[in-house]
Amino acid sequence: MRLLIADDDDYTREGLSESFKWEKFGINEIILADDGAEALRLATLKKPEIVLTDIRMPKMSGIEFAEQLAEKSPDSQLLFMSGYKDVQYLKSAIKLSAIEYIEKPIKLNEVEQAIEKSILSLRTKQKQNVVVHQKNELMSEKLARCLRDEYADTDVLMTMCSDVGFPSDHRYLGFIIWNRLEGSDCRCDLKAILSFWNERGFTVIGEQLDTKTCFVILAYERQDYKKLSSLIDTFVSLYDSYNIALGKDAGAIPQIWRSFLTAQRAMSRSFYCPNVRCFYDQDQMDILNETYHNLLPEFYKLRTSEPQKLIDWITSLCETFKQKEFPSKERVAALFETVIQETVGSDPKLLLILEKDYKIEDLEQQLRNCTTIDRMEEIMLNVLTVWLEATLQISQYSKQVQDVLNFIATNYRNVDLDLQMIADYMNLSTAHVGFLFKQETGTTIKQYITDYRMDLAKQLVSSEHLKMSTIAELCGYASASYFAKVFKISTELSPLEYRRKK
Incomplete structure (x- = not known):
């Protein structure tokens, strides 16, 4: 903690700084000022937890200093010293929420009691702030969760916005951020993400969707759009392990759910674009067309008549998917799960080969966990290679x-x-x-x-x-x-x- 002592009397100022072992109070820095103006400058710069100030000082009185201190360092605990038993000063001290009013000549035991009282007040306030902050965090996360619900009640949303101090008259941008690196320790830090935007002047709330993924809602004014665009590039550069998927902006609170939906759609593009860091929705809905529906019949035909061509079929199919960015990851996984069931199936000998030689276990789950089409293609090529070798071994027989x-x-x-x-x-x-x-x-x-x-x-x-x-x-x-x-x-x-x- 830091203690600022402001007094134009050298003897009082220096004497107080040397009269105590301040470390026992948890105070490790003493700041000295000989007038009100200097005290304000130092308080603004250092943000001391405790301020012990004389009332009558040159350039700026202790009362004037204290009034401005409330703006410059609002969390500082204020202690007044004065040799003048003036009722008006006492009223001012009370008005400014001073912890104590110490009369001169100063008695060291009174100063010690005042410091201890200040520290107790600080700790109580800090605990209260922690509780309030945690409550506000929970309410903000709940609001973010409700805002992505298409059917949430607008009046309830507006009340929640007011409770957490989230503006209800701005434009909004919803985006999903996720840690693209593999590994259980590769988490997505929601607090750090929110701090990034708060420190740059934007109001944001967010929700931790899972350990690797967050949804963030940012409120902005129309004139801030260019600045926002530039900061997105800065964010991607600063957080090297994070990808970001931006939804369409929303003009009102009840429309934010659409921003979340389009952010999800933008995020799905990362399956086909593993080297891209920032994704935008392109209005490409999942294509359920004739081409996709013909894939399984093609597979069954090749498996029966020309199984050796299945490797090239998978390679060509994945290349087509990459170029057109269709269908969704879930549909690709479902298609390939069927291929696996119809080839290696539950044959333990083939599954053991895959586990031993290719480090592949629980094929269906690994497909669902794939973050890129390239990884999914790699698994399928390994599966078909093992299956083809086994198939060719028996194809020589009648x-x-x-x-x-x-x-x-x-x-x-x-x-x-x-x-x-x-x-x-x-x-x-x-x-x-x-x-x-x-x-x-x-x-x-x-x-x-x-x-x-x-x-x-x-x-x-x-x-x-x-x-x-x-x-x-x-x-x-x-x-x-x-x-x-x-x-x-x-x-x-x-x-x-x-x-x-x-």
Whole structure:
């Protein structure tokens, strides 16, 4: 804290500054002034928490100084000193909300009591200010939330604006700001954003939509539009990790919801433009046209007849989306989720390859979390690459053997899966199915099922988060003990030994 002592008497001024260990009061800076004008200049510059001033001083009296101090440093606590027992001075001191009136000659214990009283008053006021500030912040955030509601009651909005001091007769701009960087610690700081605009003369309120995203409403006069435009560029330069999406301006309080809506639409463009920092709405609504509706039929046709062309299809499709900026991220994700389900589906062997080699887990969720079309394209190319490699491995076989391989991949978890079940599915004899399979693959169906399950089991055992009983169930074994026995025959190691080795 800072203490200003103003007195034209050198002995009093210097004596007070040296008579106390001010640190015990939390005061670490003493400012001295020998007249009222100098006291006002220093108070304006330093903003002292406590001011101890004589009433009668040259150039400007203590009363005149105190009157101007209320404007220059309104939070300063005022203590008067005077050797003149003048009723008028006492009235002035009371009027100016002085904490104490100390009579000269000064008694140090009275000064100490007055300082302690000032500090107590300061702390009480600070606590009250914190409570008021927090309440105002909550009310402002609630107002911002209500202003983006199309159906909010106008009278209620006007009352709320009045309560928080938000102007109700300006123009308004709604914009969404978000932290474009990845990572849980990459947050969007609403307080810092509001401070940026407040410090530049604009009234703003905002709402934290989530940890990475804020919605801000700025009130401005028509003549401030050019300044506003320039400050948006400054903001983007200053906050390097933030993107901003600007909605259409609103001419009245009840229209602000439209500004939020168009800001959302502008924000959606970032999915296609990862290198752009500032987005404006272009009135491009989601295009639900024939081209989009034909995409799934195209995919199904290629998957059946020319699967090797699916990589180029995804690449070309994403390039078209980038050029035209359609459809929305949600529709692209939904389309690609269908592609994933119809290719790798829930095949654990393919999913484990994606997790191990491409660090991709929970495909659908990762698609929804993608912030750019480029990242979504990357995931899809990895998925289709894995699927195509598996598809090409079985494409060398006849249609009947491919059907057997696909049936095993679908039913390997069934503990009853055997040659008889497959023959019944194929409507063929066990001998005929067994002969065809052995002739083309070089192994028996029984051995293939065992190898299929073991390949999967090895990958699952290598993962430390699964219990052996769970792995046994996932791989189609009736019990964990039987699974462990088969596993050791195949690898010469128990499952736990195999895991430790890996």
